[in-house]
Amino acid sequence: xxxxxxxxxxxxxxxxxxxxxxxxxxxxxxxxxxxxxxxxxxxxxxxxxxxxxxxxxxxxxxxxxxxxxxxxxxxxxxxxxxxxxxxxxxxxxxxxxxxxxxxxxxxxxxxxxxxxxxxxxxxxxxxxxxxxxxxxxxxxxxxxxxxxxxxxxxxxxxxxxxxxxxxxxxxxxxxxxxxxxxxxxxxxxxxxxxxxxxxxxxxxxxxxxxxxxxxxxxxxxxxxxxxxxxxxxxxxxxxxxxxxxxxxxxxxxxxxxxxxxxxxxxxxxxxxxxxxxxxxxxxxxxxxxxxxxxxxxxxxxxxxxxxxxxxxxxxxxxxxxxxxxxxxxxxxxxxxxxxxxxxxxxxxxxxxxxxxxxxxxxxxxxxxxxxxxxxxxxxxxxxxxxxxxxxxxxxxxxxxxxxxxxxxxxxxxxxxxxxxxxxxxxxxxxxxxxxxxxxxxxxxxxxxxxxxxxxxxxxxxxxxxxxxxxxxxxxxxxxxxxxxxxxx
Amino acid sequence: xxxxxxxxxxxxxxxxxxxxxxxxxxxxxxxxxxxxxxxxxxxxxxxxxxxxxxxxxxxxxxxxxxxxxxxxxxxxxxxxxxxxxxxxxxxxxxxxxxxxxxxxxxxxxxxxxxxxxxxxxxxxxxxxxxxxxxxxxxxxxxxxxxxxxxxxxxxxxxxxxxxxxxxxxxxxxxxxxxxxxxxxxxxxxxxxxxxxxxxxxxxxxxxxxxxxxxxxxxxxxxxxxxxxxxxxxxxxxxxxxxxxxxxxxxxxxxxxxxxxxxxxxxxxxxxxxxxxxxxxxxxxxxxxxxxxxxxxxxxxxxxxxxxxxxxxxxxxxxxxxxxxxxxxxxxxxxxxxxxxxxxxxxxxxxxxxxxxxxxxxxxxxxxxxxxxxxxxxxxxxxxxxxxxxxxxxxxxxxxxxxxxxxxxxxxxxxxxxxxxxxxxxxxxxxxxxxxxxxxxxxxxxxxxxxxxxxxxxxxxxxxxxxxxxxxxxxxxxxxxxxx
Ligand SMILES: [Zn+2]
Numbered sequence: 001x002x003x004x005x006x007x008x009x010x011x012x013x014x015x016x017x018x019x020x021x022x023x024x025x026x027x028x029x030x031x032x033x034x035x036x037x038x039x040x041x042x043x044x045x046x047x048x049x050x051x052x053x054x055x056x057x058x059x060x061x062x063x064x065x066x067x068x069x070x071x072x073x074x075x076x077x078x079x080x081x082x083x084x085x086x087x088x089x090x091x092x093x094x095x096x097x098x099x100x101x102x103x104x105x106x107x108x109x110x111x112x113x114x115x116x117x118x119x120x121x122x123x124x125x126x127x128x129x130x131x132x133x134x135x136x137x138x139x140x141x142x143x144x145x146x147x148x149x150x151x152x153x154x155x156x157x158x159x160x161x162x163x164x165x166x167x168x169x170x171x172x173x174x175x176x177x178x179x180x181x182x183x184x185x186x187x188x189x190x191x192x193x194x195x196x197x198x199x200x201x202x203x204x205x206x207x208x209x210x211x212x213x214x215x216x217x218x219x220x221x222x223x224x225x226x227x228x229x230x231x232x233x234x235x236x237x238x239x240x241x242x243x244x245x246x247x248x249x250x251x252x253x254x255x256x257x258x259x260x261x262x263x264x265x266x267x268x269x270x271x272x273x274x275x276x277x278x279x280x281x282x283x284x285x286x287x288x289x290x291x292x293x294x295x296x297x298x299x300x301x302x303x304x305x306x307x308x309x310x311x312x313x314x315x316x317x318x319x320x321x322x323x324x325x326x327x328x329x330x331x332x333x334x335x336x337x338x339x340x341x342x343x344x345x346x347x348x349x350x351x352x353x354x355x356x357x358x359x360x361x362x363x364x365x366x367x368x369x370x371x372x373x374x375x376x377x378x379x380x381x382x383x384x385x386x387x388x389x390x391x392x393x394x395x396x397x398x399x400x401x402x403x404x405x406x407x408x409x410x411x412x413x414x415x416x417x418x419x420x421x422x423x424x425x426x427x428x429x430x431x432x433x434x435x436x437x438x439x440x441x442x443x444x445x446x447x448x449x450x451x452x453x454x455x456x457x458x459x460x461x462x463x464x465x466x467x468x469x470x471x472x473x474x475x476x477x478x479x480x481x482x483x484x485x486x487x488x
Numbered sequence: 489x490x491x492x493x494x495x496x497x498x499x500x501x502x503x504x505x506x507x508x509x510x511x512x513x514x515x516x517x518x519x520x521x522x523x524x525x526x527x528x529x530x531x532x533x534x535x536x537x538x539x540x541x542x543x544x545x546x547x548x549x550x551x552x553x554x555x556x557x558x559x560x561x562x563x564x565x566x567x568x569x570x571x572x573x574x575x576x577x578x579x580x581x582x583x584x585x586x587x588x589x590x591x592x593x594x595x596x597x598x599x600x601x602x603x604x605x606x607x608x609x610x611x612x613x614x615x616x617x618x619x620x621x622x623x624x625x626x627x628x629x630x631x632x633x634x635x636x637x638x639x640x641x642x643x644x645x646x647x648x649x650x651x652x653x654x655x656x657x658x659x660x661x662x663x664x665x666x667x668x669x670x671x672x673x674x675x676x677x678x679x680x681x682x683x684x685x686x687x688x689x690x691x692x693x694x695x696x697x698x699x700x701x702x703x704x705x706x707x708x709x710x711x712x713x714x715x716x717x718x719x720x721x722x723x724x725x726x727x728x729x730x731x732x733x734x735x736x737x738x739x740x741x742x743x744x745x746x747x748x749x750x751x752x753x754x755x756x757x758x759x760x761x762x763x764x765x766x767x768x769x770x771x772x773x774x775x776x777x778x779x780x781x782x783x784x785x786x787x788x789x790x791x792x793x794x795x796x797x798x799x800x801x802x803x804x805x806x807x808x809x810x811x812x813x814x815x816x817x818x819x820x821x822x823x824x825x826x827x828x829x830x831x832x833x834x835x836x837x838x839x840x841x842x843x844x845x846x847x848x849x850x851x852x853x854x855x856x857x858x859x860x861x862x863x864x865x866x867x868x869x870x871x872x873x874x875x876x877x878x879x880x881x882x883x884x885x886x887x888x889x890x891x892x893x894x895x896x897x898x899x900x901x902x903x904x905x906x907x908x909x910x911x912x913x914x915x916x917x918x919x920x921x922x923x924x925x926x927x928x929x930x931x932x933x934x935x936x937x938x939x940x941x942x943x944x945x946x947x948x949x950x951x952x953x954x955x956x957x958x959x960x961x962x963x964x965x966x967x968x969x970x971x
Contacts, residue, residue: 085538098537105531107538206537210766239540240768318766321572324581325535329632342576342630369572369761378763 024075074117097353107204124159154184179431186455201236259293264399277449320365512541535579555592
């Protein structure tokens with residue numbers, strides 16, 4: 001078998017593998033060759049794990065040859081956002097402070113994918129510790145958008161999005177704290193989901209915001225997304241915030257008709273500031289759904305204007321505490337030259353190890369938690385968070401899903417927003433509210449504006465990923481935006 | 489006229505919980521038995537990136553048990569919180585603790601006072617947290633052992649209800665006894681499983697104001713608690729007497745120099761930036777679960793004291809002594825159940841010769857191998873006058889040191905008490921003829937000389953003479969000489 005199998009979705013490669021039309025080794029070698037050839041242009045990978053990939057591919061082929069214990073992911077090459085711990089493989093969070101950090105243990109999702117027989121290609125670039133919306137906050141390299149190398153892939157899971165978009169892996173895992181899967185998915189024309197908070201174990205995921213962080217798949221289409229989520233979701237005894245409820249077999253009910261279901265359009269999301277080409281793509285997607293027999297209604301998320309401040313306030317507060325452990329005493333960077341005492345080591349290590357955005361957020365977060373300010377900032381933000389959650393509950397009581405863009409614009413140019421953090425924060429305006437609310441949201445390609453991909457997101461009820469996949473899959477059955485490949 | 493002052497003392501007691509595993513991971517909590525530093529560790533208790541805590545259910549049970557024993561209400565909805573600060577013994581840069589909603593609050597403990605009326609100390613809260621790593625400071629660096637990091641720790645916080653050092657000591661002692669009664673803590677202070685922190689202020693006697701207080705941290709023994717508190721009270725009084733003001737600060741206790749020392753610079757002015765721990769959902773404790781924990785409560789020192797007073801007709805102080813440790817109370821009851829002698833007699837034996845041996849040999853009760861049955865037999869032999877009280881003590885010490893059966897020891901050491909009047913009379917005649925002066929004194933009206941003469945009888949008969957019989961014969965013999 002020759003040809004472009006690296007561009008195929010998982011479910012098609014799986015068929016080729018079990019039909020012995022290709023081997024995982026061939027696929028993996030081709031994918032590695034492609035990564036070495038193409039990735040220097042886009043820098044999606046921080047680490048490529050060739051040896052491990054070839055070993056896992058060999059094992060997958062053995063498994064397929066034996067005909068036993070074959071899963072839909074056996075032999076499929078994938079990439080991991082570099083905030084997900086991999087035993088023996090350095091895990092950097094794209095930060096200088098972890099540049100040489102090699103974990104002693106693997107995240108639960110990594111073990112699950114290894115057990116399923118998936119093949120790890122490498123670790124992908126990100127905004128440092130997930131703080132950013134463009135991948136420009138990586139301490140190592142700027143990842144570029146495969147659709148236009150002058151533009152950003154979005155963030156913070158920019159490397160994971162770009163690697164799937166450029167066909168340098170068959171799928172990847174991103175991590176979504178406030179749109180970090182969906183926003184780059186939209187910028188790079190891939191499908192990705194932020195599952196319900198607590199659906200996927202965070203054990204081994206280096207925390208940014210413990211109460212927002214969600215690991216989610218980034219794939220070529222909705223069907224793949226369902227397959228991967230099924231493999232990584234579920235209760236984990238090591239993560240007390242995971243749900244007990246069983247994981248549905250998402251991929252089995254994908255083809256159920258959406259006729260008669262209702263889409264809600266949050267009116268607060270369609271105000272000034274949206275790029276014309278984005279808005280027209282979204283309107284076109286709504287018409288497509290109407291043609292599929294779905295009803296469309298306007299709904300209100302009245303507290304939307306508070307989403308961004310609440311999100312950033314809680315993010316900074318939790319992050320300031322989560323990042324305290326990077327102190328140079330046990331792992332990672334340690335700067336102790338001329339240190340007089342241990343406080344000196346902390347200060348020097350953190351001064352050198354963290355980038356500006358990380359420092360900015362740690363300082364603001366520590367401030368928001370400090371005595372005298374806690375009630376006015378952290379506590380108030382938590383109260384508004386409850387209102388945001390209620391907004392979604394109320395809106396989703398009368399409709400089956402919500403539909404909105406993933407971003408007000410398509411991918412912007414490198415350097416365009418780096419000098420203005422507030423402008424950068426605004427690019428997340430449509431994706432942040434779901435994380436404080438905890439609800440799931442699926443991002444998928446829905447068109448192009450001036451040659452750059454446009455993403456939309458479907459937002460669903462708590463733990464109802466099934467409906468998102470069903471509605472997303474129905475769309476992809478009648479459109480081919482998700483099949484468009486970048487010119488690289 | 490000089491002003492007198494009244495101390496105002498509150499205690500925070502940190503007690504490690506006797507669980508198999510640590511508070512938030514499955515590592516063994518038995519760090520005392522670890523062969524080497526950093527052997528009982530994992531990603532969770534060393535704070536590796538991405539590791540998450542999981543609550544140890546057993547620790548929650550034990551914490552609730554302590555809360556109930558201290559008459560607290562158990563909060564059905566309680567939460568964990570992060571206490572943020574930087575120190576090398578704290579791997580995550582925060583300690584998981586409880587802040588706004590602790591597991592138990594609003595309890596009290598009645599502490600035995602000098603009088604029959606106990607004093608009530610309010611227990612403000614009991615909360616769960618994790619212990620820190622152990623630092624060993626060397627010349628130019630420090631070594632960190634994470635074996636202790638994450639061991640479940642209970643913090644028991646009192647209101648400032650104690651008005652003198654004795655009350656604070658009594659409260660601390662009682663808390664230790666209760667923790668041991670509940671088998672949640674070994675009480676082994678030398679191993680640091682129980683540590684005190686005292687909040688101290690002083691005010692003019694009769695005043696009800698609360699003045700600036702200082703906190704003395706890391707008091708690792710009752711002796712340190714009493715000495716440091718007494719020192720700090722005196723120090724504050726001197727400050728006021730000199731017209732100064734007490735500064736609110738954290739103090740350490742310098743055992744060698746016997747002074748409290750300011751720890752400013754290290755622990756001072758901390759803003760811990762507490763916030764709810766997002767990695768752990770709130771603990772929801774069902775009423776049925778709380779009830780099931782309550783049913784596990786054993787009889788506690790107070791109730792046992794009252795019962796001992798009633799059931800065994802003991803005085804309050806006697807009962808308090810016997811119930812101070814559960815094994816001792818159990819031992820007392822075991823001896824009582826095997827003996828024909830009165831509980832009062834058994835109390836005297838235990839509180840007297842038995843505990844003297846324990847103190848002298850520095851042995852804990854569990855290390856003493858004297859079956860209650862044999863102790864009971866010995867006491868009964870004394871009660872039955874088979875041996876004298878003094879010989880009984882000799883037998884007891886022999887059994888404590890080398891074991892054995894009381895009857896056989898009596899035989900081997902020839903200690904059987906004799907009420908044979910002939911044998912005793914013979915001894916008396918000899919003593920009287922050896923001590924004519926004393927006989928004269930007796931006859932002249934100095935009756936107290938009888939006691940001295942009885943001592944001579946006991947000595948010459950090697951304690952075997954029944955004292956009642958001997959005394960009767962002694963007096964009779966001397967009276968005969970009155971012309
Ligand atoms: Zn551990």
